[in-house]
Amino acid sequence: MAIKRALISVSDKTGIVEFSRELSKLGVEIISTGGTATLLEKEGVPVIGISDVTGFPEIMDGRVKTLHPAVHSGLLAVRDNEEHQQSMKELGLDYIDLVIVNLYPFQQTIAKPDVSYEEAIENIDIGGPTMLRSAAKNHAFVTVVVDAADYASVLEEIRAGEDTTLETRKRLAAKVFRHTGAYDALISDYLSKQTGEPLPERYTVTYEKVQDLRYGENPHQKAAFYRKPLAEQxxxxxxxxxxxxxxxxxxxxxxxxxxxxxxxxxxxxxxxxxxxxxxxxxxxxxxxxxxxxxxxxxxxxxxxxxxxxxxxxxxxxxxxxxxxxxxxxxxxxxxxxxxxxxxxxxxxxxxxxxxxxxSADRKPEWLVTSVDGGMLVQESDVHSITDADLKVVTNRQPTEEELKQLLFGWKVVKHVKSNAILLAADNMTVGVGAGQMNRVGAARIAIEQAGEKAKGAILASDAFFPMGDTLELAAKAGITAVIQPGGSIRDEESIAVANAHNIAMVLTGVRHFKH
CATH class of the missing domain: 3.40.140.20 (AICAR transformylase, duplication domain)
Structure with a gap:
């Protein structure tokens, strides 16, 4: 079948005049709406207004214009269904073979720092997604384009055979449902935040592809890189x-x-x-x-x-x-x-x-981690402390320099894979023990790496000491101060070891597991 009739209604008008002009040269009749119709008429592209098709004016500031049987019958009619053909004939309706639609700029609207709730809601497109979904559902007969990047290839196919191939229509239909799905995900996320429901009964997220990657962690794994639509700089x-x-x-x-x-x-x-x-x-x-x-x-x-x-x-x-x-x-x-x-x-x-x-100025984001058959969602760990948050539990108070190094070490150990032990001195890390199955093993690695630099260093632990053995190792290495969350039922054992070796120890009350 030849493409004879197209419906064009776009918010992003990139390339639309040139595309429409070429369609018109190929004998395609163009129906258009609102600002798109005005632009095409101004550029000398023949256009039929949507009201001429529906017999009904665009009303309510354009909120209602394409939500009409004359539009959706033309999109949804199954062309080889005799009953559908008869209905179209009896009602005097025409088929629509090609749809070019993109949506109100909801993402760009909510990205504005001063956007009001009312402005955001007004930029939720209704008619556009409905037309896209109708056309994409009926892709056996209708071509639907949502991305200006596809204009050239669609034109090429129409020139070659007066219609697009079924393979192309399937591909474009899939792209449409990805597009409308992402659009709805942004809207649901925005409204969920507005209503204070960050972890709703259904969690829908969308990401935009940055690039395909050569492979994943290993060469036999496929991979790609995506970003959030509203990722901060x-x-x-x-x-x-x-x-x-x-x-x-x-x-x-x-x-x-x-x-x-x-x-x-x-x-x-x-x-x-x-x-x-x-x-x-x-x-x-x-x-x-x-x-x-x-x-x-x-x-x-x-x-x-x-x-x-x-x-x-x-x-x-x-x-x-x-x-x-x-x-x-x-x-x-x-x-x-x-x-x-x-x-x-x-x-x-x-x-x-x-x-x-x-990090101190950042708000928590929601992090998604995949598991087989599902995912976990949690807030990002942006918790930070100051010296005023620390509780000294040993006889000896940390010196001013030790306190400075303790806070430095705490900021870093937070990002080391658990179980984590970190040694620091002179504003630098000197030993890191990461990802061990027990804490004393992590301490041994950090101390061995530090060597002589362990003497006079501080030790930071991402979680509490289950017993005093890590403190014994620290004392033997010459470590003078320790920072850890505390909270073990055997905290007193660790405190006693620290006191016995004149180690200053402070508790944060906050754990920083990183698995």
Missing amino acids: GNITTAEQLHGKELSYNNINDANAALSIVKEFTEPAVVAVKHMNPCGVGIGKDIHEAYQKAYAADPTSIFGGIVAANRTIDEETASLLKEIFLEIIIAPDFTPAAFEILSAKKNIRLLKLGELTS
């Missing part, structure tokens, strides 16, 4: 890649981990990550000093890792970064000289973030 999904080869699945995971840690700090900070765990974190008077500390924390593990900074990378720092193999460097920006130095390395990825928001 300053994160891995909105970063601008300035240089280097394509990001991999593992690159993105590690980069996100590094960025989460560096956002904990307001002072200049650099984080090196390997396999989702920090291998070196440093803070300093400037980003150059911070990087030197992050590197010195573990010069071995940083090789082939990912580095994140919360300040612009300058020439001096870039000169140090170029000396080792790194997968990615992430920063708010790079000076021209720094970029020239680093971009001389062909494969290194340079990601520009723009302005960063520290």
